[in-house]
Amino acid sequence: MPPGPCLLYGQLPHQPLNPDTLIEIDHVTFGYDERRTILNDVSLRFARGKVTSVLGQSGCGKTTLLRLIGGVHAPNSGRVVFDGEQIDTRNAEQLYRLRRRLGMLFQFGALFTDLSVYDNVAFPLREMTDLPESLVHDIVLMKLNAVGLRGAARLKISEVSGGMARRIALARAIALDPELIMYDEPFAGLDLISMGVAAKLIRTLNDITGATSLVISHDVPECMAISDHVVLMSGGGRIVAQGTPAELMASTEPEVRQFVRGEPDGPVKFHYPAAPMADDFGLGAGATATPGARP
Amino acid sequence: MSKRSIEILVGLFVLLGLAGVLFLALKAANLTTMSNGATYGLSARFDNIGGLKPRAPVRSAGVVVGRITGISLDPKTFQGVVTMEVNRNFMFPKDSSAKILTAGLLGDQYIGLEPGGEADNLAPGATIKQTQSAVVLENLIGQFLFNKAADAGSGADAGGKKP
Amino acid sequence: MNTIAALGARTLRVLQGWGHAALFFLGLLRVLPQSFRRFGLVVVQMHAIGNRSLVIILASGLAVGFVLALQMYYALVNYGATESLGLVVNLTLVRELGPVVTALLFAGRAGTSLTAEIGLMKAGEQLAAMELMAIDPRARVLAPRFLAGILSMPLLAALFSAIGILGAWLVAVGLIGIDGGNFWSIQQNGVDVWRDVGNGIVKSAVFGVICTFVALYQGYETEATPEGVAYATTRTVVLSSLAVLGTDFILTALMFSTR
Numbered sequence: 108m109p110p111g112p113c114l115l116y117g118q119l120p121h122q123p124l125n126p127d128t129l130i131e132i133d134h135v136t137f138g139y140d141e142r143r144t145i146l147n148d149v150s151l152r153f154a155r156g157k158v159t160s161v162l163g164q165s166g167c168g169k170t171t172l173l174r175l176i177g178g179v180h181a182p183n184s185g186r187v188v189f190d191g192e193q194i195d196t197r198n199a200e201q202l203y204r205l206r207r208r209l210g211m212l213f214q215f216g217a218l219f220t221d222l223s224v225y226d227n228v229a230f231p232l233r234e235m236t237d238l239p240e241s242l243v244h245d246i247v248l249m250k251l252n253a254v255g256l257r258g259a260a261r262l263k264i265s266e267v268s269g270g271m272a273r274r275i276a277l278a279r280a281i282a283l284d285p286e287l288i289m290y291d292e293p294f295a296g297l298d299l300i301s302m303g304v305a306a307k308l309i310r311t312l313n314d315i316t317g318a319t320s321l322v323i324s325h326d327v328p329e330c331m332a333i334s335d336h337v338v339l340m341s342g343g344g345r346i347v348a349q350g351t352p353a354e355l356m357a358s359t360e361p362e363v364r365q366f367v368r369g370e371p372d373g374p375v376k377f378h379y380p381a382a383p384m385a386d387d388f389g390l391g392a393g394a395t396a397t398p399g400a401r402p
Numbered sequence: 403m404s405k406r407s408i409e410i411l412v413g414l415f416v417l418l419g420l421a422g423v424l425f426l427a428l429k430a431a432n433l434t435t436m437s438n439g440a441t442y443g444l445s446a447r448f449d450n451i452g453g454l455k456p457r458a459p460v461r462s463a464g465v466v467v468g469r470i471t472g473i474s475l476d477p478k479t480f481q482g483v484v485t486m487e488v489n490r491n492f493m494f495p496k497d498s499s500a501k502i503l504t505a506g507l508l509g510d511q512y513i514g515l516e517p518g519g520e521a522d523n524l525a526p527g528a529t530i531k532q533t534q535s536a537v538v539l540e541n542l543i544g545q546f547l548f549n550k551a552a553d554a555g556s557g558a559d560a561g562g563k564k565p
Numbered sequence: 566m567n568t569i570a571a572l573g574a575r576t577l578r579v580l581q582g583w584g585h586a587a588l589f590f591l592g593l594l595r596v597l598p599q600s601f602r603r604f605g606l607v608v609v610q611m612h613a614i615g616n617r618s619l620v621i622i623l624a625s626g627l628a629v630g631f632v633l634a635l636q637m638y639y640a641l642v643n644y645g646a647t648e649s650l651g652l653v654v655n656l657t658l659v660r661e662l663g664p665v666v667t668a669l670l671f672a673g674r675a676g677t678s679l680t681a682e683i684g685l686m687k688a689g690e691q692l693a694a695m696e697l698m699a700i701d702p703r704a705r706v707l708a709p710r711f712l713a714g715i716l717s718m719p720l721l722a723a724l725f726s727a728i729g730i731l732g733a734w735l736v737a738v739g740l741i742g743i744d745g746g747n748f749w750s751i752q753q754n755g756v757d758v759w760r761d762v763g764n765g766i767v768k769s770a771v772f773g774v775i776c777t778f779v780a781l782y783q784g785y786e787t788e789a790t791p792e793g794v795a796y797a798t799t800r801t802v803v804l805s806s807l808a809v810l811g812t813d814f815i816l817t818a819l820m821f822s823t824r
Contacts, residue, residue, distance in 0.1 A: 177697045179693070179696065179697070202699070203699045205699075206696075206697055206698065206699035207699050209697070210698075211694065211697045213690045213693070213694055214690075215689070215690070217689055217690035217691050217693065217694035218691070219686075219691055219694075220685075220686075220689065220691070230698075231698050231700075234698070234700050234705070235698070235699065235700070405605070405609075408608065408609055408612045409605075409608050411612055411616050412608045412611045412612045412615070412616060415611065415612075415615050415616045415619065415717075415720065416611075416720060418619075418720070418724060419615075419717075419719070419720025419721065419723055419724055420720070421727075422720070422723035422724040422726070422727035422728075423719075423720075423723040423727075423762070423766065425727045426659060426723060426726055426727055426730075426762045427758045427762055429749060429752075429753070457757070
């Protein structure tokens with residue numbers, strides 16, 4: 108994408124600070140309601156053409172990040188910038204332009220259950236373009252071929268397995284050759300083979316099409332294997348660490364170590380906060396008469 | 403199911419529905435008995451319109467030739483003014499009369515047009531001069547009792563006069 | 566004091582709910598013209614909503630026609646007015662039972678299936694996926710179903726009334742032995758096309774709007790859980806039925822008042 112006219116650094120709000128950054132999350136705070144803040148003053152940059160993974164425990168705001176980038180919600184404070192343009196969720200025309208450039212893979216596929224596999228992949232083509240059916244046919248089969256499911260084109264959605272569904276959803280997500288592909292938990296619930304397939308597809312697609320890939324996951328080995336850049340988020344919606352996979356694997360920070368090694372106890376506690384054990388079992392200073400004690 | 407067969411089935415459904423509507427309109431309602439074609443307006447004045455309602459039929463010799471369109475009161479003469487639309491195929495002489503009749507014994511009331519004998523016909527918008535008001539039940543009963551009393555009176559007189 | 570505060574909060578929430586529903590309705594109306602351009606989608610939905618409801622509508626209409634004929638006969642025979650059987654059955658069906666019963670059956674059959682379908686699409690993130698593909702789910706998914714419901718209802722109601730009258734004819738003329746010619750001619754004289762049949766169709770169109778809107782709204786706003794969807798389908802039937810019956814009273818008063 109052309110970087111736009113050259114102006115003084117940071118003069119206009121919609122000038123990219125760095126032409127290699129496709130998306131910038133700038134001091135974003137967001138919560139669905141007042142009680143819970145999901146993202147807390149988060150600042151991130153996603154480099155163009157690279158695979159960036161956002162790792163973290165369940166519920167730390169990773170999926171919310173995707174929704175903010177897609178313009179579904181507006182941040183409570185801060186701004187989300189896509190290719191130099193700040194996203195305004197009330198601007199329907201801007202959202203339309205923005206969403207044409209991105210493709211999203213939902214966690215369970217989110218395929219349209221009333222259409223066949225072929226029609227699902229053809230959906231964005233038929234809705235957003237005026238291409239003749241013959242061309243749509245070729246494109247759909249090419250996309251299905253890229254994910255290895257060209258032979259499944261005539262099946263109904265109810266007839267495909269979970270792993271296949273996700274691949275079909277990927278074919279649908281790339282039907283319009285988007286610049287940005289977002290993956291919401293692409294490895295969750297897959298067997299080892301399917302996981303390997305998914306990882307291979309993500310990396311290959313990124314390299315071949317030159318798109319930017321954003322992977323949300325808590326699957327450490329797969330993400331480390333395919334990412335150029337990794338961001339680790341914690342439960343409070345904060346960024347704990349970011350860097351190349353090698354850097355994170357070698358990190359000595361306790362939070363990072365616990366997460367990448369999968370240790371059950373560390374900065375992320377094993378025990379849910381509770382009263383001292385002695386109190387609960389009726390022993391110790393805060394207890395009443397011990398059970399079984401003679402009066 | 404293929405797109406084509408879905409469209410055919412929906413088309414059949416719509417056809418069936420419209421057939422239902424047509425059946426209701428034609429077979430089960432008064433669409434066919436409504437006059438299609440030009441009508442002309444006439445009006446008539448009555449002392450009492452009785453139970454006449456708008457859209458009641460106008461008949462001649464029992465055949466429906468028109469419909470009542472409006473009923474109002476003339477504030478000056480305090481007569482009821484009835485306006486009607488009559489089929490243009492039927493022109494009535496100027497001295498035709500309009501009566502308010504009842505269908506059956508206790509049925510709805512309608513206007514009956516009896517043709518007169520004049521050579522000229524009523525023009526559109528004309529007023530029918532000869533009218534007969536509706537029969538009001540109370541007046542009828544009152545009349546009957548009055549007659550009965552009069553008969554009894556004259557009978558007593560007659561009886562009294564006889565030796 | 567607490568009960569007053571709670572009552573106030575409850576009232577505000579109810580008002581907010583109504584406002585939300587009204588805005589949703591207006592949003593639907595705004596995207597409705599697009600459905601006329603993409604009528605193919607509407608046709609598919611008419612098949613799902615209309616064609617699939619035919620069996621229950623026709624069966625119920627026939628049954629209601631039978632029963633009406635019998636019951637009205639028992640009532641009219643006391644006054645020696647069995648000639649008017651056809652007229653009575655016709656007016657009852659065309660003015661009231663046709664639109665209302667069709668609407669109630671529609672809410673039960675088509676309304677619940679719409680609610681469940683939309684609710685599950687929402688739960689499966691299909692609507693969110695569409696939104697992120699820059700396709701307005703209201704225009705693509707909801708509006709065609711809305712239009713299909715509005716168009717199907719009058720057709721179904723007319724079919725209900727028509728087959729009801731035929732059923733009554735079978736019972737009256739075939740079973741009981743009332744004169745066939747009179748059966749039809751008294752109806753033709755007594756039933757007005759515009760006032761009775763026409764108003765009945767207007768009623769069923771209004772009911773179509775109500776039932777379809779309630780079904781779509783409940784499905785769209787449901788929680789994305791199995792319990793949520795189940796609860797939403799129940800609410801569709803209850804709300805549709807109450808709204809239809811209430812509106813029927815208002816419409817009847819408006820249309821059939823004795824002037």
